[in-house]
Amino acid sequence: MNQADKDPCAHCEEMMQPYLDHILTEQERVEAEAHLDECDWCRRRYRFEESLRVYVRQAVNEPMPAELKRKLAALRIPLN
Amino acid sequence: MVCVEDATRIATEARDRVRFEEEALALSDQVFRVARHLAASREDAEELVQETYARAFRSWRSYTPGTNLRAWLLRILTNLNIDRGRRSQRAPQTTPLEANDYYLYDKLAADADGGGTTDEERVVERLSQDDIVSALSAVPHDFRDVIVLVDIGDFSYQDAAQILDIPIGTVMSRLHRGRRILKRELADSVLEDVT
Numbered sequence: 068m069n070q071a072d073k074d075p076c077a078h079c080e081e082m083m084q085p086y087l088d089h090i091l092t093e094q095e096r097v098e099a100e101a102h103l104d105e106c107d108w109c110r111r112r113y114r115f116e117e118s119l120r121v122y123v124r125q126a127v128n129e130p131m132p133a134e135l136k137r138k139l140a141a142l143r144i145p146l147n
Numbered sequence: 148m149v150c151v152e153d154a155t156r157i158a159t160e161a162r163d164r165v166r167f168e169e170e171a172l173a174l175s176d177q178v179f180r181v182a183r184h185l186a187a188s189r190e191d192a193e194e195l196v197q198e199t200y201a202r203a204f205r206s207w208r209s210y211t212p213g214t215n216l217r218a219w220l221l222r223i224l225t226n227l228n229i230d231r232g233r234r235s236q237r238a239p240q241t242t243p244l245e246a247n248d249y250y251l252y253d254k255l256a257a258d259a260d261g262g263g264t265t266d267e268e269r270v271v272e273r274l275s276q277d278d279i280v281s282a283l284s285a286v287p288h289d290f291r292d293v294i295v296l297v298d299i300g301d302f303s304y305q306d307a308a309q310i311l312d313i314p315i316g317t318v319m320s321r322l323h324r325g326r327r328i329l330k331r332e333l334a335d336s337v338l339e340d341v342t
Contacts, residue, residue: 080247080248080249081248083248083249084248084322084323084326090319111252111267112248112249112252114267114268115251115252115267115270115271116248116252118267118268118270118271119251119271119330120298122271122272122274122279123279123283123298123299123329124298124299126274126276126279126280127183127184127279127280127283127299128180128299129179129180129183129189130176131175131176131179131180132193135175135179135193135196135197136172136175138197139172139175139196139197139200140172142197142200142201142204143168143172143204144164144168144204144205146161146165
């Protein structure tokens with residue numbers, strides 16, 4: 068009896084980050100997808116995690132101030 | 148003949164340096180995006196990026212052409228950030244709270260409609276931009292550095308390991324725990340907004 072047999076949703080939760088990072092082994096990936104195919108509860112939570120990752124990237128993206136860009140260009144070492 | 152050789156060498160070096168500076172400046176938006184959340188504040192990030200470029204322009208010869216320039220710049224930046232004594236940042240140094248991976252969704256969905264049929268993309272929109280920025284800044288820097296480099300800066304585990312000078316296994320474990328800490332912070336911020 069492996070861990071997934073005890074509580075498949077808890078096991079699926081443990082697999083979520085490595086699954087979305089594409090670092091599961093082929094066998095682990097197949098196991099995770101077999102559970103996701105039949106478990107809407109876990110599937111929702113995986114989809115949420117995917118949305119969250121995109122949302123966080125967008126939320127923290129601050130444009131670089133134009134003034135800073137000018138200051139960086141001014142740091143260049145002049146040609147003699 | 149010696150003079151001609153010297154002139155050729157100087158001209159080649161000048162050309163290489165100009166090329167290096169232009170390539171580095173073209174990456175400045177990406178460097179700033181990462182620096183903004185490695186540093187404690189926007190002002191600190193701006194200073195850090197300037198110091199990074201000043202140092203990079205001085206030591207351009209130590210960069211190996213053809214290797215990852217963005218990672219090279221970030222390595223300078225993270226070292227400077229540590230030198231600047233970032234440990235005074237506001238992130239608490241106590242053991243951070245983390246929850247399981249489904250915790251945040253369960254909190255948000257429960258608040259939305261009792262956990263029934265909920266569109267995952269709408270659930271995530273319950274988090275404001277301020278919620279996310281402040282939750283990220285509350286994640287202790289060891290974990291935050293990895294999240295910022297990998298999830299926001301798009302660096303590979305290998306690049307993040309080299310930039311932070313830590314083993315790749317440590318990058319992976321900190322990323323895993325850091326995301327859980329971030330989600331716990333987000334869940335707490337949403338609960339605070341409700342109360």
